[in-house]
Amino acid sequence: xxxxxxxxxxxxxxxxxxxxxxxxxxxxxxxxxxxxxxxxxxxxxxxxxxxxxxxxxxxxxxxxxxxxxxxxxxxxxxxxxxxxxxxxxxxxxxxxxxxxxxxxxxxxxxxxxxxxxxxxxxxxxxxxxxxxxxxxxxxxxxxxxxxxxxxxxxxxxxxxxxxxxxxxxxxxxxxxxxxxxxxxxxxxxxxxxxxxxxxxxxxxxxxxxxxxxxxxxxxxxxxxxxxxxxxxxxxxxxxxxxxxxxxxxxxxxxxxxxxxxxxxxxxxxxxxxxxxxxxxxxxxxxxxxxxxxxxxxxxxxxxxxxxxxxxxxxxxxxxxxxxxxxxxxxxxxxxxxxxxxxxxxxxxxxxxxxxxxxxxxxxxxxxxxxxxxxxxxxxxxxxxxxxxxxxxxxxxxxxxxxxxxxxxxxxxxxxxxxxxxxxxxxxxxxxxxxxxxxxxxxxxxxxxxxxxxxxxxxxxxxxxxxxxxxxxxxxxxxxxxxxxxxxxxxxxxxxxxxxxxxxxxxxxxxxxxxxxxxxxxxxxxxxxxxxxxxxxxxxxxxxxxxxxxxxxxx
Amino acid sequence: xxxxxxxxxxxxxxxxxxxxxxxxxxxxxxxxxxxxxxxxxxxxxxxxxxxxxxxxxxxxxxxxxxxxxxxxxxxxxxxxxxxxxxxxxxxxxxxxxxxxxxxxxxxxxxxxxxxxxxxxxxxxxxxxxxxxxxxxxxxxxxxxxxxxxxxxxxxxxxxxxxxxxxxxxxxxxxxxxxxxxxxxxxxxxxxxxxxxxxxxxxxxxxxxxxxxxxxxxxxxxxxxxxxxxxxxxxxxxxxxxxxxxxxxxxxxxxxxxxxxxxxxxxxxxxxxxxxxxxxxxxxxxxxxxxxxxxxxxxxxxxxxxxxxxxxxxxxxxxxxxxxxxxxxxxxxxxxxxxxxxxxxxxxxxxxxxxxxxxxxxxxxxxxxxxxxxxxxxxxxxxxxxxxxxxxxxxxxxxxxxxxxxxxxxxxx
Numbered sequence: 016x017x018x019x020x021x022x023x024x025x026x027x028x029x030x031x032x033x034x035x036x037x038x039x040x041x042x043x044x045x046x047x048x049x050x051x052x053x054x055x056x057x058x059x060x061x062x063x064x065x066x067x068x069x070x071x072x073x074x075x076x077x078x079x080x081x082x083x084x085x086x087x088x089x090x091x092x093x094x095x096x097x098x099x100x101x102x103x104x105x106x107x108x109x110x111x112x113x114x115x116x117x118x119x120x121x122x123x124x125x126x127x128x129x130x131x132x133x134x135x136x137x138x139x140x141x142x143x144x145x146x147x148x149x150x151x152x153x154x155x156x157x158x159x160x161x162x163x164x165x166x167x168x169x170x171x172x173x174x175x176x177x178x179x180x181x182x183x184x185x186x187x188x189x190x191x192x193x194x195x196x197x198x199x200x201x202x203x204x205x206x207x208x209x210x211x212x213x214x215x216x217x218x219x220x221x222x223x224x225x226x227x228x229x230x231x232x233x234x235x236x237x238x239x240x241x242x243x244x245x246x247x248x249x250x251x252x253x254x255x256x257x258x259x260x261x262x263x264x265x266x267x268x269x270x271x272x273x274x275x276x277x278x279x280x281x282x283x284x285x286x287x288x289x290x291x292x293x294x295x296x297x298x299x300x301x302x303x304x305x306x307x308x309x310x311x312x313x314x315x316x317x318x319x320x321x322x323x324x325x326x327x328x329x330x331x332x333x334x335x336x337x338x339x340x341x342x343x344x345x346x347x348x349x350x351x352x353x354x355x356x357x358x359x360x361x362x363x364x365x366x367x368x369x370x371x372x373x374x375x376x377x378x379x380x381x382x383x384x385x386x387x388x389x390x391x392x393x394x395x396x397x398x399x400x401x402x403x404x405x406x407x408x409x410x411x412x413x414x415x416x417x418x419x420x421x422x423x424x425x426x427x428x429x430x431x432x433x434x435x436x437x438x439x440x441x442x443x444x445x446x447x448x449x450x451x452x453x454x455x456x457x458x459x460x461x462x463x464x465x466x467x468x469x470x471x472x473x474x475x476x477x478x479x480x481x482x483x484x485x486x487x488x489x490x491x492x493x494x495x496x497x498x499x500x501x502x503x504x505x506x507x508x509x510x511x512x513x514x515x516x517x518x519x520x521x522x523x524x525x526x527x528x529x530x531x532x533x534x535x536x537x538x539x540x541x542x543x544x545x546x547x548x549x550x551x552x553x554x555x556x557x558x559x560x561x562x563x564x565x566x567x568x569x
Numbered sequence: 570x571x572x573x574x575x576x577x578x579x580x581x582x583x584x585x586x587x588x589x590x591x592x593x594x595x596x597x598x599x600x601x602x603x604x605x606x607x608x609x610x611x612x613x614x615x616x617x618x619x620x621x622x623x624x625x626x627x628x629x630x631x632x633x634x635x636x637x638x639x640x641x642x643x644x645x646x647x648x649x650x651x652x653x654x655x656x657x658x659x660x661x662x663x664x665x666x667x668x669x670x671x672x673x674x675x676x677x678x679x680x681x682x683x684x685x686x687x688x689x690x691x692x693x694x695x696x697x698x699x700x701x702x703x704x705x706x707x708x709x710x711x712x713x714x715x716x717x718x719x720x721x722x723x724x725x726x727x728x729x730x731x732x733x734x735x736x737x738x739x740x741x742x743x744x745x746x747x748x749x750x751x752x753x754x755x756x757x758x759x760x761x762x763x764x765x766x767x768x769x770x771x772x773x774x775x776x777x778x779x780x781x782x783x784x785x786x787x788x789x790x791x792x793x794x795x796x797x798x799x800x801x802x803x804x805x806x807x808x809x810x811x812x813x814x815x816x817x818x819x820x821x822x823x824x825x826x827x828x829x830x831x832x833x834x835x836x837x838x839x840x841x842x843x844x845x846x847x848x849x850x851x852x853x854x855x856x857x858x859x860x861x862x863x864x865x866x867x868x869x870x871x872x873x874x875x876x877x878x879x880x881x882x883x884x885x886x887x888x889x890x891x892x893x894x895x896x897x898x899x900x901x902x903x904x905x906x907x908x909x910x911x912x913x914x915x916x917x918x919x920x921x922x923x924x925x926x927x928x929x930x931x932x933x934x935x936x937x938x939x940x941x942x943x944x945x946x947x948x949x950x951x952x953x954x955x956x957x958x959x960x961x962x963x964x965x966x967x968x969x970x971x972x973x974x975x976x977x978x979x980x981x
Contacts, residue, residue, distance in 0.1 A: 165650035171620055172638045173664040173715070183663065187654040270695075271654045309672055 077143035089155035147200035158189030202408035390453020411440025419508035441497035452486025576626035584946030585779035601765035604775030643717035702733035830869035909964035
C-alpha cells in the first residue's frame with residue numbers, strides 16, 4: 016500500500032491533539048504535588064473546569080497504575096508456581112468493598128506526605144485503583160491461560176524469546192479483553208473518585224479539589240444550581256474520556272481479535288480514524304514499537320538465559336512471620352470488641368444482604384424484559400447501548416443526597432428506599448447485558464420461533480430467557496458487586512446539616528469511618544462485608560455462572 | 570541419518586498411545602506417516618519436534634539428543650497457526666526474530682521466502698484478508714525462511730479444498746525437486762493416502778493401540794506422478810489394506826466391545842446404502858470418493874458396520890453381509906427394529922445396559938461412566954458413552970433424562 020511521503024493535514028490535527036493532552040496532564044500534575052492548602056472549595060463555576068481536570072487526572076493516573084499492576088501481576092500468576100496463591104488473593108481482593116479500602120488507607124497515605132496534597136491525592140487514586148486493578152488483572156490472567164494451543168506450539172517450535180513471546184503472542188491475544196475490561200472498570204471508577212475526593216479521616220475533613228468535592232460542598236450549602244453544574248461537567252468528562260480514549264482503543268483492539276465471528280459491525284472511532292490517517296503518527300508509533308522490540312531482543316541476546324525456576328522456599332519464612340504478625344495484630348484489634356459486636360455486625364450485614372438481593376431481583380424484573388425487547392430492534396438497541404454506557408459510568412452517588420431528601424420529604428423510610436439508591440448506578444449493567452444478550456440471539460432461532468408462531472409466555476420461556484441467560488447472569492454479577500459497594504454510601508445520606516441512616520452494614524462502616532479510633536470497628540465491618548460478598552459469590556453467582564456456561568451457552 | 574527415534578513410548582493419563590516406535594529419516598527423502606485418526610500420528614510428530622517429551626526412548630537430530638525444540642527443524646500446521654495480528658511479513662519473520670537476525674536481514678530474507686512461495690505483493694496483508702490456500706503458503710514461508718534441515722508437515726494440506734491443496738502440493742514439490750530449498754528431509758503426517766503416494770518416497774504406517782510403526786511401504790515412483798497410473802493405484806490400495814489390518818490388541822478390545830467407533834446412525838445407513846448401490850461390494854478408495862469422505866471419516870463407519878454384523882472388510886474391499894443388505898434396503902421403521910436386534914446380539918455393552926435398565930428402571934450416567942472408566946481412559950470412555958447413547962436411543966432401547974443425567978428404559 017503506497018503512502019504519500021509528505022505530512023498531511025491530519026498530522027497537524029493529531030499533533031495539536033497530543034500537545035493539548037500533554038499540557039493538560041502537566042497542569043493537573045503540577046497542582047497535585049503542590050503544598051496542601053486546605054482552602055475552602057469555591058462554588059464559583061469558573062473553577063469548575065479546573066476541578067474537572069483534576070478529577071480526570073486522578074482517573075487517568077489510577078488507570079495507568081492499574082494497567083501497570085495488571086501487566087506485572089497477571090503474568091506472575093499465570094506463569095509461576097505462585098499461581099494458586101496469587102489467583103485466590105485476587106479473588107478475595109475483588110470481593111473487598113472498595114470504599115472499605117479507602118477508609119482504611121486514607122490516614123496512612125496522608126501520614127506518608129505530611130503537609131502535602133500528595134498523600135490525599137494518592138489515597139483517592141488508590142481508591143480508584145482498587146476498583147479497577149483486580150478486574151483487569153483477572154481478565155489478563157484469563158487470556159494468558161486460554162492462549163490458543165497451535166500458537167503456543169508455534170512459539171515453542173520457533174523458540175520465541177520470553178519478551179518476543181509476550182509482545183508477539185500474549186499481549187496481542189489479551190488486548191481486546193483487556194481494553195474492554197479497562198473501559199468497564201473505568202466506568203465503575205467514577206463512582207469511587209467522586210466518593211474519595213471528600214475524605215474524612217477521623218475528624219479531619221479533607222476536600223481535594225475536584226468534581227466530587229465541589230458537589231459535596233454544593234450539597235452542604237444546598238445550592239441546586241451548583242449541583243446541576245457539577246453533574247453536567249461530570250457527564251462531559253465521562254464523554255471526553257469515552258471519545259478520546261476508550262472508543263479509539265476498542266476500535267483499534269478489534270485488529271487483535273483471535274476469532275472472526277460474524278456479529279455486529281466493529282465499533283468505529285473518529286479519533287482513531289484521524290490518528291491512523293495521519294502519516295506522522297502512524298510512522299512514529301510503528302518506529303517506536305519496532306525500536307523498543309529490537310532493543311529488548313538485543314538485550315535478551317546479550318544476557319545469558321538464566322535458569323528459569325528459582326527456589327521459593329527462602330520466601331516462606333518471612334511470609335509466615337508477616338502473616339503471623341498480621342494475624343496477631345488483627346486479633347489484638349478485634350478481640351476487645353467482643354463476640355456480641357461481631358454478631359451484631361453480621362446481623363447488620365444480613366439486612367444489607369436483603370436489600371442487595373431484593374433490589375437486584377426487582378431491577379432484573381424490570382430491566383430484563385425491557386432489555387430483551389430493545390434487543391429485538393437492533394438499530395435502536397445499538398444507539399441505546401452507547402447511551403447506557405454513559406449512564407452506567409455516571410457516578411450515581413452524585414444523586415444520592417437530593418434523592419434521599421425527596422424520599423424523606425415524602426415520609427418514606429430510608430430503611431427500604433436506600434436499596435433503591437444502591438441500585439441506582441448498577442441497574443444499568445443488568446439492562447446493558449440484557450440488550451447485548453438479546454442482540455446476540457441467533458437469527459435462525461428467532462426465525463424458527465416465528466415459524467412455530469411462538470409468542471407470549473412460551474416465547475419468553477423457551478427462547479428469550481434461556482437464550483440470553485448467560486448475559487443476564489453476567490449483568491447480575493457485575494451489578495451485585497457494585498451494589499455492595501454502593502451500600503457504604505447509600506445507607507448514610509447527608510443533605511445540608513441533616514443526616515439520615517438506614518440500619519445495615521454499609522452505614523456501620525460509613526459511620527465508623529467518621530469517628531476517632533475507628534480502626535477495629537472499621538476492620539470488622541469490612542471483613543464482614545467481604546465475607547458476605549465471597550460467600551454470595553461462591554454459593555450463588557458462581558453456580559449460576561457455571562449453569563449458564565454449561566447449559567445455555569449458544 | 571538426519572533424525573532417529575529409538576523405542577519411543579508415550580502415555581496420556583495412564584493410557585498408552587505410542588510404544589516401541591523406531592524411525593529413521595535419511596537425507597534427501599520425503600517420508601509420509603499414516604495411521605488412523607487418534608492413532609498417535611500427531612503425538613509422534615510432536616515428540617520428534619521436541620514439543621512434548623517422550624516417556625521412554627530417545628530422539629536424535631543430527632546425532633544430538635532432542636530435549637526441546639531445536640534449531641534446524643520447522644513445522645507447518647494443519648490450522649495454519651498464523652498470528653492474526655501480525656502481517657504476512659511479520660508472521661514470516663517471526664522465526665528469524667527469535668534466532669536473533671538483525672532487522673534488515675530479517676525483512677529481506679522474509680521477503681525472499683514470501684516471493685519463493687508465490688505470495689509477492691501480500692507482504693503487508695493480515696492473515697484474515699487471505700484465502701485458506703494463501704494462508705497455508707504463509708505457513709510454508711514461515712517454516713522455510715529459517716532454512717530448516719528437517720521440515721515437518723502436520724496434515725498441512727488437510728484444511729484446504731482439494732484443488733487448492735493440489736496446487737500447493739505441486740508448488741512445494743517443484744521447489745523440493747529443483748533443489749531450491751535448504752531442507753534435506755521432509756516428514757509429513759497425513760490421513761490422505763493419495764497425498765502420501767503423490768509426494769513421499771516411502772510411507773510408514775502406524776498401527777495398534779498403543780501404536781507402533783507396523784509397516785513400511787516404499788513408493789519407488791518417479792516424479793511427476795500420475796494418479797491414473799496403475800502402479801500409483803496399486804500403492805494406494807496397498808496402503809488402504811495396511812490401514813484396515815487389525816492388531817491382536819485391537820481385536821481383543823473389540824471382542825469385549827468396549828471400544829465403539831464414533832459413527833452416527835445416519836452416516837452408517839447412508840454408507841450401507843452406497844455399498845448396496847455399488848453392488849454390495851466396493852473398493853475402499855472408490856467408496857470414499859463416492860461418499861465424499863476422507864479416510865479418517867470412513868474407517869470408524871466401516872468398523873461400526875463390521876461390529877454390527879452388517880459388513881465385512883477384507884483386503885481393501887468392503888462387502889455387505891445378507892443382514893447388511895437387508896438393512897440397507899429396509900424402510901425406516903424396519904431399520905430401527907433390525908438395528909436394535911443387532912445391537913443386543915452383537916454389542917455386549919448394550920445388552921448389559923439394556924438388561925440392567927429392565928431390572929432397575931433407572932441408571933445414573935455417572936455409574937455407567939465410572940464402570941467404563943475402569944476399562945478405558947477417560948476421554949475414550951466418554952466417547953463410548955456418547956456412541957452407545959446415540960445408538961441406543963435410535964434403536965429405542967434406551968431413554969435418557971438430560972436434566973438428571975439418568976438412563977431410563979425407553980418409553981414405548
